Amino acid sequence: MAPTKKGILERLNAGEIVIGDGGFVFALEKRGYVKAGPWTPEATKEHPEAVRQLHREFLRAGANVMQTFTFYASDDKLENRGNKLTYTGAQINEAACDLAREVANEGDALVAGGVSQTPSYLSCKSETDVKATFKKQLDVFVKKNVDFLIAEYFEHVEEAVWAVEALKETGKPVAATLCIGPQGDMHGVSPQECAVKLVKAGAQIVGINCHFDPETCVKTVKMMKEGVEKAGLKAHYMVQPLAFHTPDCNCQGFIDLPEFPFGLEPRILTRWDMHKYAREAYNAGIRYIGGCCGFEPYHIRAVAEELATERGFFPAATEKHGPWGSGLEMHTKPWVRARARRDYWESLKPSSGRPLCPSLSVPDGWGVTRGHAELMQQKEATSKDQLKQLFDRSKTQ
Amino acid sequence: MAPTKKGILERLNAGEIVIGDGGFVFALEKRGYVKAGPWTPEATKEHPEAVRQLHREFLRAGANVMQTFTFYASDDKLENRGNKLTYTGAQINEAACDLAREVANEGDALVAGGVSQTPSYLSCKSETDVKATFKKQLDVFVKKNVDFLIAEYFEHVEEAVWAVEALKETGKPVAATLCIGPQGDMHGVSPQECAVKLVKAGAQIVGINCHFDPETCVKTVKMMKEGVEKAGLKAHYMVQPLAFHTPDCNCQGFIDLPEFPFGLEPRILTRWDMHKYAREAYNAGIRYIGGCCGFEPYHIRAVAEELATERGFFPAATEKHGPWGSGLEMHTKPWVRARARRDYWESLKPSSGRPLCPSLSVPDGWGVTRGHAELMQQKEATSKDQLKQLFDRSKTQ
């Protein structure tokens, strides 16, 4: 990091808005570099130019944080479920740090090292084992001197607390986000209580990422803030929601939707939905505002444009974007030029073009969580017999 | 071009399937490098790494054609409507050729130079003027020795014929696509008749691109084929549709939809929609199958995967994709693993997650076309007065 850059806590303490980046696994899956299912980040070694390009697009869109592309890059996950192992976990994590740092240096961005939920926890390994898994990734983050750490995508607050405790060992600032909604974590712990646990464990920034749409995530962070304040504690708040509408989800979020992960297109948020999100997050007192699965660079740009007044500047990518559609003033067709105005886009109710499809789905509801036999993670690919059992069961849901 | 590569006509004459790439303006707009409204391709000079990366992703997804990113790169368009002019048209076109060639050389792809509808024609300039405009781009394509030429995105067959005539002068193979639907071109010339005109003008490949969804475009190409065959002529057929569902469009296609261009998300096709599209195009006798606005690399990959049996191989990006969802066998959650099967995704009716939105829209219908005062193209940005008139008019539609 250039010596003049302010750290994450300095920024938040000063009341600055920090714009996060978007989710890498979904964006790179669509570009051809991540495999849906395992969702692992070998691309940092295999196709670094693709990862670098995505970092650059988010930087250009206004992001202040380059999160290392290390999601599910723990050794136990990389080995899991029949994935080939050309690179070690350490190699993948190191490459991720280098790519994030390279692009962060091109602008005003920090590098955040990220860890997430482990197969070890879901398979009921001990606290010691789970923490050892985090430790391997942390060793790389320390060696590469990332600016701060994020423990993200935890469904169980217990594991998130373990993660925060492990991350605190490094002495770096720690952010922690759960992928839960207003109903709380998979064991029924409320957002309020979850937040208190995370702050007490040492997280300076707490919030929500993934699994739900912006509206739901902001609502849940508000509950966390309420819990923290009621407990007389202090924290900064962050939110990194999906870029998919999920009004029909239950407690486990979008993975329960029948459309996950290959039929979510009709749910993708428009840039105007993002303006609304950014405003609501800001009004809720959240100052670290980013995205997760489904976010493309233009979604982050919309967040940065909505908050341009508060921040005092527009992102670089606004060079190629007329705020609120004003670029359409240069369109060939007069009726499209007539759409070059805010009230047009703010009041638009976009059609799906799919009259044979419903507007909401009934989510799966298997109610399976940590410890259940079907959640024990394995190295081998799922066998035909295992798949048949799953198919049969899904038909009776 | 490497000497061993077969040309476009050799491939089509041999009955091979040629996979096209996807639309660059929409994809790069979302990545932050193209401005919606002018839609011009200065990015080939300003941000070549972003253009190169997108070429690579389409190559990896299975595309056999790297189309030069020269859409709307005619001088009259670049000057048009208040756009700043850092680079000349020639510079932009040359950079586009170099980028396309560089990536084409990394695989089995050809380079196609593309020209499209001009402001000159819409503003009623003469045939000589319009052809002179094409000539400027063609000079670059000849100098850079592209493999073949595409005249694409024409709403009026008259201008398309002029384009084909100009392109034929180069001696290179010529493909020509209109952006029309079953109702014909903007002057009411039927698809059958349009196709005959284009073939007679010398196009060896004819078809449809942009403006409509795959279903509509395939249907329109079938009508073109019918016309050509009835006239006792011969041609190859190509189709490069939108990746948006447009069942509610009238003759001018998706630009008339209220969602164009910033609210089209709910209409984006899934990869499974693309399988259906590729099969229908193939069954219709179309052998050059690609995409236009809205296509992301994973859409092209789906086309290539659907036709993998006929072509005898999968695209490189299948490395990161289990066909028909089989990669989900490695997902953490058992109910997601239960979705690792073709019949699940083929029968899915994806929800919009937007219960307050309708499923279809009423398109704008201004009925303005070539020659109408409001379609006269100008260099200056639209004035406030002009915009006010447009807004007022749009309210009374």
Add this chain to the structure above:
Amino acid sequence: MAPTKKGILERLNAGEIVIGDGGFVFALEKRGYVKAGPWTPEATKEHPEAVRQLHREFLRAGANVMQTFTFYASDDKLENRGNKLTYTGAQINEAACDLAREVANEGDALVAGGVSQTPSYLSCKSETDVKATFKKQLDVFVKKNVDFLIAEYFEHVEEAVWAVEALKETGKPVAATLCIGPQGDMHGVSPQECAVKLVKAGAQIVGINCHFDPETCVKTVKMMKEGVEKAGLKAHYMVQPLAFHTPDCNCQGFIDLPEFPFGLEPRILTRWDMHKYAREAYNAGIRYIGGCCGFEPYHIRAVAEELATERGFFPAATEKHGPWGSGLEMHTKPWVRARARRDYWESLKPSSGRPLCPSLSVPDGWGVTRGHAELMQQKEATSKDQLKQLFDRSKTQ
């Protein structure tokens, strides 16, 4: 008929608007007096008070025609498919005439005797046999001295022409309506040609009833009018559409929709849809404007209210209706009082309250018509074997 009443042709020749009634089989099915499937009108004998009450409601709503409830009351239909036979066809038809006359005498309404498509025709009986079937109903109509006759609900213009010929024998004015859409009759005869055939056979009034929504029916009558005028003939026009939205129907109309007949509720037209219908029918030059299946008395009232200015009076039932919602001025809740205005109801896009349902359906398309083995009508109830075959076949459509 009271001596002062003007006949149907006198009214139409004088340029008056004639309001028809609504469909009895659907309305009485919901009230418990008609069985869906056979759809026969034994209720005229079994529950005359229910039939009389419905006549009265339509009269009160503004109808000028009391159509005898004799749909499917031909002997061959009454015997058909395992229906019990407590009453003879003659008894049912006579009772229907008496009920219609009794109520017609309470206001300014005429009595119309109706015949419709016969099982004999579908089972390929001869012209002589089919006409003999009509003759039996006609004998009753002559005896009871109805004011005019309607041949309605014909899918094949050939049978309709036979019906008109049979009806003309009575010397009474004859109206003839087909249940077809813009694609023409089941043998592909166009609406234009159908209309010419009917007028040439002697029908003074021609048009469309049932099977499609108002928009489609008005469109089809316009095509009929165009045909008649082009042939240099003269006629009056009538329309009696469904009160269900059917934008997704193919040539056989709403019976092909998966929702027919027990799931059509979400498609029911509002009274405001009826205002639009009445205006469009009137503007198309249609002067006999009524309804068919799905019409309830308030739908006919809406038609009469829309045309109140042209007719010079409101229907009796307006006593209990504030046109364009003005009755809401007396509602308890202030926000409902705020809906007491035309523009509110005209611009309302009513929600289905069914987010798990699509907005359009894919109609069945068996393509079975007259003469096909599966259409041979039988007296016996469908056997289990026959049903099993039908179920199996329906799954493979």
Add this chain to the structure above:
Amino acid sequence: MAPTKKGILERLNAGEIVIGDGGFVFALEKRGYVKAGPWTPEATKEHPEAVRQLHREFLRAGANVMQTFTFYASDDKLENRGNKLTYTGAQINEAACDLAREVANEGDALVAGGVSQTPSYLSCKSETDVKATFKKQLDVFVKKNVDFLIAEYFEHVEEAVWAVEALKETGKPVAATLCIGPQGDMHGVSPQECAVKLVKAGAQIVGINCHFDPETCVKTVKMMKEGVEKAGLKAHYMVQPLAFHTPDCNCQGFIDLPEFPFGLEPRILTRWDMHKYAREAYNAGIRYIGGCCGFEPYHIRAVAEELATERGFFPAATEKHGPWGSGLEMHTKPWVRARARRDYWESLKPSSGRPLCPSLSVPDGWGVTRGHAELMQQKEATSKDQLKQLFDRSKTQ
């Protein structure tokens, strides 16, 4: 009442299922005898045959209760808001009792006298005044010797308790239903607490009517039952929901929906929805199961058919209905005969035929309740100035 008929409490104490009737105001509004807005029942005097016929249809559909058509027939309501006064409240109430008794005697049905929410309460009159209003209707019910009494459609439990207290004075069995949802009454009193108050005031039967769809009403009655049981009390439970889907309502129910009352058609429940409702109500321990606004006779028949096994008999109107669609075995078209089976109708997701409409609405939310100036009820018709204020306010909601 014939001496052999069992009273309401005898039936419920014996574990019998009692089927209620459906709502009269909406059904008669559609037939032309009730005016939406005032919603008052002058039809008992003006058009007794229409009221009698509707009673008969519900009896035939299986109803065991003929509720007197005395909704809003209190003198203060009849005088309210510019309604003409041809008949006194006493006359209207007496006629209602006579009609209900006449039809009840034709079958196994009881007569229930009903009172409902008063303008006096909304205008903040005293307990004494409000009870005096009820007393006037009760005097008629006692004179006409109805079998039991129902206090229904109360938004405020306080007024409902006053009603129960007034009704108990007669010595007759008393049922009490609120028109609230799971969020409780307009002052925020929970369903559990409301139920306890009503039982303590002397109601032997408690439950919910109107304002919400069956699913929501059953859910709310379950909460009431839970409250009563937790308090160690005993009661019977009843439910009379809307026949409209209302998943998008807030605490004040369907009157807040933009579609109320003239655009609710797309929300009407099918008969199959009613089967589901009846089963759920039964499973929840509710034994008095009927309907309110939107219920037509065929809806009540569906309830009676679903519970035919438990009751040991089908309703009379099943004469004209093949349970689960079996009557379609006699349909002309083979593909409609293929729908003559339970699984077809149970799994149908009926389309709206309205692709330009959304599936859910945003309800009005004025938050105005008892005591607010805008809720003060007046005798005079709403003035133009008052209406203008309401319209303006509605636009800013």
